[in-house]
Amino acid sequence: MHKFEYASPKTLDQAVALLGSNWSEAEVLAGGTDLLSLMKDFVETPKRVVNIKDIPDLKGIRMVRDGSARIGALATIDQLIDAFGKTVPAISDAGMGITSPQIRSMGTLGGDLCQRPRCWYYRAGYGLLAKGENGDALVPNGDNRYHAILGNRGPAYFVSASSFGPALVALKARILIHGAGGKREVDADKFFVAPTSDSGREYDLRPNEIVVGVSIPSTLGVRSATYEVRQKEALDWPLAAASVALKMDRSKKVTEAGIALGHVAPTPWNAAEAASWLVGKTVTEDVAAEAGKIALAGAMALSRNAYKIQLARVAVKRAILKAAM
């Protein structure tokens, strides 16, 4: 790890003022489970680290009577599981998929959204877009068994590692941001972006902006679930995941639907076509399976990850069935 200077501001304005106008200048430290590893591997080499854990405005989960919620960026994964276990399983299921109590107690919601890709080319120093010496993309013909099957026409081929991103997209949440220019909000769906350069980021943040929280619209009457297809139960990222949020009428017909996939694309993948197809249907195993097929209709395998397409279809099917249960 390179040397850096360290600050622990108490207010958001102080924190923002301490950040640089370029990504290489400063990094935000919250749970630290990703940032410190990146710095030890010299993938990130900030000159300053700004610890935001002492900023009270970033803490807490506020449940509002109308069924909406406001979650501070510093809410830990444990706190999310506790707060939403009964009401919004899409969120708590995603948290339970992080099968290390240490990560669940240290890791934060903001950190989950802003963690960097787990792509092994990126982590080994080949850059976000994983290029070889001649500038050629290494992933399409390389070891891409865990890489993207959707949104993978380049130049980004990694998958978003966010556990909560798909749930937030399915729930139509908004990401709350504070920067030098003041506050702004962005739809969870728009917050995640596929970078087009090695110096880009996978989210819509400027270098001197911080995610301060997430607002979840009312979940009264919403049935939700997250389903992960995993290689093992031990600590690892899923091979494919899907989050679903449904509203159903008395005859069990779907009246509103949100479906998003994780670990299949450089961003959480909004399966909007599958969601609108699902509206008006009664959920059965066949209907859920068909929604999975529609969600993956545009998928394209790289050389070694065709298996993920079927896993992702199954994730969508099972998440729908779990939500509708």
Add this chain to the structure above:
Amino acid sequence: MSSSDERHDNSADRGEAGSESGVSRRNFLKGSGVALTIPLVAKGENVGQAAGVPIHGPGKVNITLNINGASRSASVEPRVTLLEALRHDLDVTGAKRVCDRATCGACTVIMDGNLVYACSVLAIEAQGKKIETVEGLEQNGRLHPVQQAFVDNDAQQCGFCTPGFVMSTKHLLDKHPTPTPEQIEMGLGGNLCRCGTYHGIKAAVAQASRRRGGRRNG
């Protein structure tokens, strides 16, 4: 990407005793491009100010940690992790360094009641928090019931992962005195044993939970 020399630089792991070579603070700041930094106010303390907030480092700063109830002081760079400060600066070597990447759990300690990977906490940010390591479990020469259970059930082979597993087990049983098999798996899911002693560890958890007055599960 840095040079290969830097990739293998373990100086921070040893607390960089006496090393002041490398980039001077003045040159560092010149090159840093970080706005608003005012140079050192307290000479030798490596504390400056920006945006009304103290800026620590990049040189060594004095910190105080509360470890197993005792106040311990050290002088470390901000980049030094809690694990490194414990092992190299304070000679508290129970927590082990293995992956150093928030994965294996050998460095597990309890901080303010939360189970954490000490490799992924900066020492400077651990100030003011109550840190419990495996060294703090033994009382008056008697092993903690969790430690005794690991001994009794041969719950280790090489033993390098053991302090981490012991801390995770203590934390698990503090939370769930009579854990179900699923709670044991979730509670110890952040620790790895490459020798594969999981069977003995599960038996140790069962024994420790009974010792603590729990009802046997399973």
